[in-house]
Amino acid sequence: MRENTTHDGPTRRDYLKIGGATALGGLVAGCAGQDGGGAEPTTTESGGNTGSTQTEQTTTEDTPYSVTMAPVGEVTFESVPEQWVAYDGGYADMGVALGKGDGMTGIGGSGRYYTYVYDELPGVSVDRESIEANDLGEAGMSKEIFYELDNDVHLMDPQMLVNWFDWSEGDVEEIIENVGPFVGNLHFRREDQWHDYRYYTLYEAFEKVATVFGEQERYEAFEALHDKFIADVQRRLPPADERPNVLLVYAGSDEPEKFSPYRLNDKGTSKKQWHDLGVSDALAGSGIEGLSTTDRGKIDYETMLEVDPDVIMLRAHERKSAQEFRDTVLSFMRYHPVASELSAVQEGRVYRGGYLFQGPIQNLFLTERGAQQLYPEVFGEVTSDEQLFDRQRVADIVDGTV
Known part of the structure; x- marks a missing residue:
């Protein structure tokens, strides 16, 4: 089985200078509550960065840089990841938003990754056939598929693997050392007792992923568009x-x-x-x-x-x-x-x-739809063609016109 495969020579994984030991140390520290613990930072759901996190440095192709996110802690990259995988559709959508859709090799559950919203964005698409062919969930989230996909980074919370899929901390360390690091935080709900470390808002997590890919300008463009959109909706x-x-x-x-x-x-x-x-x-x-x-x-x-x-x-x-x-x-x-x-x-x-x-x-579309479901007299019926945000502007950001 390739689950026990080790790599003796240097590979493109060598961009992770600090290796599995430091990354796993961050994972353990996060679980112990040393990175924010059970206390949640002061954040807003409608805004982006509220001062509770620091914007990390702008990255270039050849400059080492670090990303710090609970529960793993600090992860250092020597180059921008090219191949990547997400467990859920939220992190997958972040990668697409940052113009990195072509590097996505699979997903944890393709059935819950809703990509039809991209049909309304000129030039934005993903290769669903490839993603569905590499469904980690259908493969039982086994270590084997992590080796097979050979990704540079895994956008998922490793504690989710431990608590949902019976991975051990040793399994997590093995994949970090032999394949690539984990960067991600399970934040779609805040009701699981095992999640005793810091949570992130959508845009705080998005900012971390943007730093992973060296796409801070795209992130800032999305943040500005989002904040104006939410403010305009809330005003009405x-x-x-x-x-x-x-x-x-x-x-x-x-x-x-x-x-x-x-x-x-x-x-x-x-x-x-x-x-x-x-x-x-x-x-x-x-x-x-x-x-x-x-x-x-x-x-x-x-x-x-x-x-x-x-x-x-x-x-x-x-x-x-x-x-x-x-x-x-x-x-x-x-x-x-x-x-x-x-x-x-x-x-x-x-x-x-x-x-x-x-x-x-996806959040832009869901907020627009929710506004029309709840307040049709203000925003138009949900079955109407009325639009509350500029689709072309979103497509331009994804394309790099920021």
């Missing part, structure tokens, strides 16, 4: 007491009966658009906890009726259009004996709930 929001409360749940069936709940008070990046759009959590005060590694509880329509949310957002239907969702899921709920009693169902306020993993490009 109704007063807080006129905004709806939202129940965010997961159920993959077109005829759902049981739902995994999410809590909007969790500041994970998968809820970013809902925080930026100023909605409140329909489960506040209910005693119901959100989905996590250790909490897999579900709720039914009877429980929903006790809360009777203004709006229901349902995840796991991102391959459907808005109309297809209404013709299947919402139609089923309207004829269900209990679901039909829900105010959100009666008023047709049941929508697709967005991705679990989102990067900077």
